[in-house]
Amino acid sequence: MEQNLQTNEEIEMQLWEYIDGSCPINDMQRISILIERNTLWKQKYDELSALHTSFSTNVELEQPSMRFTANVMDAVAATHVAPATKKYINKSIIRGIAAVFFVMLTAIFGYALFSVHPTTGTTSMLPKLDTSKFNLSHVINSETIMIIVAINIVIGLVFLDSILRRKKEQQAVKP
Amino acid sequence: MELDDTAVIQMVLQGQQAAYATLVTRYQQYVFTLVMRYVNNREQAEELAQDVFVKAYRYLADFKGNSKFSTWLYTIVNSTCLSHLRKRKDETILLEEEKMVSISDSNQAERPSDKMEQRTQKQMLENALKHLPESEAQALTLFYQGEQSVEEIGVIMGMTTSNVKVKLFRARQKMKDILQSRFSRELNL
Numbered sequence: 001m002e003q004n005l006q007t008n009e010e011i012e013m014q015l016w017e018y019i020d021g022s023c024p025i026n027d028m029q030r031i032s033i034l035i036e037r038n039t040l041w042k043q044k045y046d047e048l049s050a051l052h053t054s055f056s057t058n059v060e061l062e063q064p065s066m067r068f069t070a071n072v073m074d075a076v077a078a079t080h081v082a083p084a085t086k087k088y089i090n091k092s093i094i095r096g097i098a099a100v101f102f103v104m105l106t107a108i109f110g111y112a113l114f115s116v117h118p119t120t121g122t123t124s125m126l127p128k129l130d131t132s133k134f135n136l137s138h139v140i141n142s143e144t145i146m147i148i149v150a151i152n153i154v155i156g157l158v159f160l161d162s163i164l165r166r167k168k169e170q171q172a173v174k175p
Numbered sequence: 176m177e178l179d180d181t182a183v184i185q186m187v188l189q190g191q192q193a194a195y196a197t198l199v200t201r202y203q204q205y206v207f208t209l210v211m212r213y214v215n216n217r218e219q220a221e222e223l224a225q226d227v228f229v230k231a232y233r234y235l236a237d238f239k240g241n242s243k244f245s246t247w248l249y250t251i252v253n254s255t256c257l258s259h260l261r262k263r264k265d266e267t268i269l270l271e272e273e274k275m276v277s278i279s280d281s282n283q284a285e286r287p288s289d290k291m292e293q294r295t296q297k298q299m300l301e302n303a304l305k306h307l308p309e310s311e312a313q314a315l316t317l318f319y320q321g322e323q324s325v326e327e328i329g330v331i332m333g334m335t336t337s338n339v340k341v342k343l344f345r346a347r348q349k350m351k352d353i354l355q356s357r358f359s360r361e362l363n364l
Contacts, residue, residue, distance in 0.1 A: 013344055022325060022340075051351055055319045058296045059304065061204040062211045064221050069199045072228045076195060079229060081188060084236035169326055169336060 008044075015045055019052050180244035187235060199228050202245065205321055206252055212312040213256040215305065227255050242330065249321060249331045253313070260309075303353040311346035318343060 017023040018031040034041040065071075178186075178197065186194040206227055210220040231251050238247050304312050310332065317323045317331060328339045 009348075012348070016344055016347060017340075020325075047351075048347075051347065051354070054296065054300060055315065055347075055350075058300050059316075059320060060297055060301070061320055062208040062220075064203055064207040064224060068203050068207070068221065068225070069196055072199045072203075072225050073193075073196050075225060075229045076192065076232045079233050081235050082233050082237075165335060169329055 011041060011044055012048065015041070015048050018045075019048060181240060184235060184238060184244065187232070195232055198231075198244070202248055203228075205245070206248065208320060209249060209252045209313060209316055210256055212304075212316055213260060213309050223255060223259055224252075227252050230255065242327065245321065246323060246327045246330055249317060249323065253331050253333075256309075299354065299357075300350075303350050303357070306353055307346055307349055311342055311349065314339060314342045315346045315350070 014023070014027070014031060018028060021028075023031070031041075035045045036042070180198065180201075183194050183197050187198075203224065207220060207224045210223045210227070211217075214220050214223060227248070231248055234251075238244065304315065307315070314328055314332065317328045318325070323331065325336050325339050325343070328334075328343075329336045332339065334342070
């Protein structure tokens with residue numbers, strides 16, 4: 001019974017894609033053959049087509065009041081078109097701020113690194129840390145590092161996937 | 176000859192404010208219908224729709240022409256309605272689940288033979304649409320009345336294409352179920 005329901009849902013999903021014309025050409029051909037030869041597919045196709053036509057033709061747009069355009073134009077009269085965001089957000093300012101932070105961090109790190117005594121490894125700037133108190137070898141071992149690396153790889157792939165998906169969608173939207 | 180959206184936008188950006196009325200007239204029904212999918216109250220919907228057009232006017236210079244003007248405008252509809260609903264969340268929003276429960280309840284309560292025979296197909300579809308969760312009704316309206324592609328709906332609603340496909344599928348299935356259980360005789364489904 002459950003399997004039957006699932007099959008019905010799968011058939012309907014494919015048929016909707018066929019009706020919308022959003023499935024690949026191979027699938028279009030396969031589905032049109034199934035509609036021709038299979039009674040269940042034919043019956044479902046007729047049912048969904050009727051619904052599709054009904055949605056396209058029978059749902060009317062709502063009509064706002066007669067004064068709607070006039071009201072909007074009255075409201076608009078009191079406002080001005082704002083300048084495009086890209087005009088007032090100057091990228092060079094953002095880059096400048098980033099550069100200042102980068103230079104500051106590099107300078108601090110560089111100073112700390114060069115002030116380390118070459119033989120003792122101590123520095124007057126960095127706080128002294130008694131490393132003997134912290135024994136993290138039982139926590140940070142090769143297994144933990146592998147897990148962290150794996151998590152990072154997964155996060156990286158998810159991020160890459162979202163970027164590629166967004167690019168693909170933006171290309172599809174362009175008229 | 177009717178000017179296309181891009182030409183009208185250029186005129187408005189060059190200072191011809193009155194040209195904006197063309198865009199308002201052209202899209203007012205679409206915008207108002209979409210808003211009505213979120214707030215089922217004509218007065219509120221009209222205020223929100225007006226708000227959408229004022230926002231669109233204010234940020235018109237930001238329309239880059241990478242997409243259709245309608246897609247950009249419907250994105251404003253979506254964000255305006257969502258922020259409006261968020262503001263009055265505690266007062267009126269019905270949870271989607273509650274809404275669906277009420278559908279199943281009303282399905283059992285009403286019989287096709289009641290008043291339904293007098294209704295037109297249009298009214299039946301409108302009625303069924305009102306029982307869908309806002310986002311699903313919105314997706315259906317954008318697809319059928321707003322003439323937006325699945326990809327464009329994704330941009331408007333901030334979803335991936337596959338999520339839009341799933342949402343549309345669910346919306347249509349629910350509409351089919353509602354129509355079949357309540358109006359099958361009238362619609363000959």
